Amino acid sequence: MTKRLAARVSTLSPSTTLAITAKAKEMKESGIDVIGLGAGEPDYNTPENILEAAYASMKEGKTKYTPSGGLPALKDAVIQKLERDQGLVYSRKEIMIGIGAKHVLYTLFQVILDPGDEVIIPTPYWVSYPEQVKLAGGVPVHVEGTAAAQFKVTAEQIREAITAKTKAVIINSPGNPTGMVYSKEELQQIAAVCQEKDIWIISDEIYEKLLYGGAKHVSIAQLSEDAKLRTLIINGVSKSHSMTGWRIGYIAGDAEVVSAMTDLASHSTSNPTTTSQYAALEAYNGPQDAVEMMRQAFESRLEQIYPKLSAIPGFKVIKPQGAFYLLPEVSEAVAKTGYANVDEFAAALLTEAKVAVIPGSGFGSPDTIRLSYATSIELLEEAVQRIHTFVEKNWKE
Structure with a gap:
């Protein structure tokens, strides 16, 4: 049969971020209590003035x-x-x-x-x-x-x-x-x-x-x-x-x-x-109040969650200055919990601890995991506690 796909797509890797997020969503929809820390998007709705402007444009025939x-x-x-x-x-x-x-x-x-x-x-x-x-x-x-x-x-x-x-x-x-x-x-x-x-x-x-x-x-x-x-x-x-x-x-x-x-x-x-x-x-x-409100919320979450993530055994965390991600280096935690690599460690976190994180291999950083703090502080604290418990439970000297 004639080759069906162009050569240009043969080396493509799927988006790790979207794949993990989709898997977590699938588990959640099936009734599993999963906390997703993978998505790269704010957890706030689009500001009301923007929604109203979009609606008004449609009503005015700007379609x-x-x-x-x-x-x-x-x-x-x-x-x-x-x-x-x-x-x-x-x-x-x-x-x-x-x-x-x-x-x-x-x-x-x-x-x-x-x-x-x-x-x-x-x-x-x-x-x-x-x-x-x-x-x-x-x-x-x-x-x-x-x-x-x-x-x-x-x-x-x-x-x-x-x-x-x-x-x-x-x-x-x-x-x-x-x-x-x-x-x-x-x-x-x-x-x-x-x-x-x-x-x-x-x-x-x-x-x-x-x-x-x-x-x-x-x-x-x-x-x-x-x-x-x-x-x-x-x-x-x-x-x-x-x-x-x-x-x-x-x-x-x-x-x-x-x-x-x-x-x-x-x-x-x-x-x-x-x-x-x-x-x-x-x-x-339009007004930019919502932009600053979200920025302040993310900064508050960072200040609360950073020390707790840093306290997990085998996690080395550099405090970020922007965006809404943390990228801990976890190679020691991976080795001490008996996993071959970070990808396996992240998969176990999802299936056992019910926390979705993104393995750093997708970012060219194979010894790290990425966590998004674009979610509520309550869920963030629960997720970090689950990760901490998972690591301590499986730690082998």
Whole structure:
């Protein structure tokens, strides 16, 4: 029989995050008392003013096609947001609205990568970065951000990884799955290397509003005119406004790249969902009280749960500065409880302790697990207690 699938999908790995979340949901629906700490989305509903704006747009008949690159009014709202928050000035031709930040990234890789082009991806990484690079014919090049370096990579590490085939480097700050934030000084050093080597900077800033302990978000595009010209900012309303299911993200950057992405989208998606765009318009133009309320809630949960997670035997936890994840290094706990690797340990936590976490192998960090604290403090405390009990029960000296 003729080969049915294209070669480009043969090396794809399924999303670990979505797989674990689906398994936990399946168990919960069958009546099992599972606490899911896998999902990467706020546990709050979309703010009421945004819901009302979406409903009003539908009632007003705003349910037809929009331009492929997004509503002009939404582009303007993004432009105003970038100037307000980062002091960055863009024009409409430098903005494209897409179906979530994930779709924007996918489209970006499709238009900037040729077969064999390399993209430097710091580890731990968000699960879709390497898969999207591979789908575009590119080659992911992993550079390790160690626990000793707070899971961040240095400019020198990036310099050493650059070859004649390097097209771009990805910077994700605040990061998923680490929650770590790059300082202005660290970003300045990275920007200097990228200027010297003439490569793109892909700056994923989707968690920029979720910062704790006085941490400050700096976009690498803010640092110089050259940095702005070579930086492609990826962002959206999913995390900041609890709008994951609405699927609206954007890119801000080079007009030629944005034009190519818009052309590609015109043949693949036509346009982002019209109702979602009107919701996002209200998200950016309306009151921001809910954004700060959620940030404060996540910070409070972090402060309460971090010491309890750190007290689990064999867990080494670095306190994050942003996002809503904890990434404990658990290799000692895995070894002492008799499991061969973290994947087996995480599977046992789900089946025996009834707690769903994401094994770090999906993030290029095989000695860790990721826990999301985007759930109630009551469930978080119960989940951590279950994990603690599980480890102590199975600990073997």
